Amino acid sequence: MNREIHLVKRPEATPTHEHLNIVEQSNPKPEEGEVLLRTLYVSVDPYMRGRMSDAKSYIEPFQLNEPISGGAIAQVTESRSEQFNQGDIVTGALEWKEYSVADEKSLRKVDPSLGPVTTSLGILGMPGLTAYFGLIDIGAPKEGETLVVSGAAGAVGSAVVQIGKIYGCRVVGIAGTKEKTRYLTDELGVDVVINYKNENVAQALEEACPNGVDVYFDNVGGDISDSVYPLLNKFARIVQCGAISSYNTPNDQGPRIHMQLIKSSALVKGFTVGDYQERFSEGFQHLSKWLQEGKLTYEETIVEGFDQIPDAFFGLFKGENLGKQLVKVADPE
Structure with a gap:
């Protein structure tokens, strides 16, 4: 079975465990142009709090009784895409699931020559x-x-x-x-x-x-x-x-x-x-150059375990993280 984290209640103040629930679902299957992904790292970010509300905003709210989504790093375990092969490490906006299916157009390969893969969710993300x-x-x-x-x-x-x-x-x-x-x-x-x-x-x-x-x-x-x-x-x-x-x-x-x-x-x-989506390549170029030249550095706070995602998210509002807050879900195969 595949574990997912759903929003089950909209918080009026600080979110707690009563607003999120871990549920089990059957494993998804990719169709043509899609890949099956095994989640490796999940990013938790303050903006996600806004999406838990159904108030008008710049982005659609999370739906009740559906998985929350956000930046993640994953490994392709099965590919029906010409762009990605089994074993590729990719990043994109993915649902909080241990395994998920994604369209090939929503992903990009992580370039390991630029730095550790986690930088794609932080300083290079x-x-x-x-x-x-x-x-x-x-x-x-x-x-x-x-x-x-x-x-x-x-x-x-x-x-x-x-x-x-x-x-x-x-x-x-x-x-x-x-x-x-x-x-x-x-x-x-x-x-x-x-x-x-x-x-x-x-x-x-x-x-x-x-x-x-x-x-x-x-x-x-x-x-x-x-x-x-x-x-x-x-x-x-x-x-x-x-x-x-x-x-x-x-x-x-x-x-x-x-x-x-x-x-x-x-x-x-x-x-x-x-x-600034149309200018992302400009940003990547400058950030990666500064990182390689030693002009930029970064810090990460990483906790381990899929079931630790909610607590890592809640910790953002207590200032518990130094640098980028990530959750490690699995090691690449």
């Missing part, structure tokens, strides 16, 4: 591309500017701070544990790191940004972002990537920032990485 396009296209960083990054030790944030350093920015990162602050300072070269759990963020930001803020890459929203807005410089750019602090808080409200935006002539733009 959706998080890396999100960091690249958000910062380069919207943030437009310039040498000597001050870049502030919230959620700086996460999969996206840790890539953003490094790209900011590549572009010559003075980088201020915000994170929530001593381990994360040490990682950002000692390994990623962030100029100043603020621990929002034991520091006054507004005061710490004023001290860390004496010349104001030119680019704010926002992954969390909420009170942290409220502390950044008063420091915006003229023509500052705000990259609105995420708002994890509000995902589990219905009708979350904050201060009105319109006057601050007017005074600073700041740009605020929200985005999802799918907005």
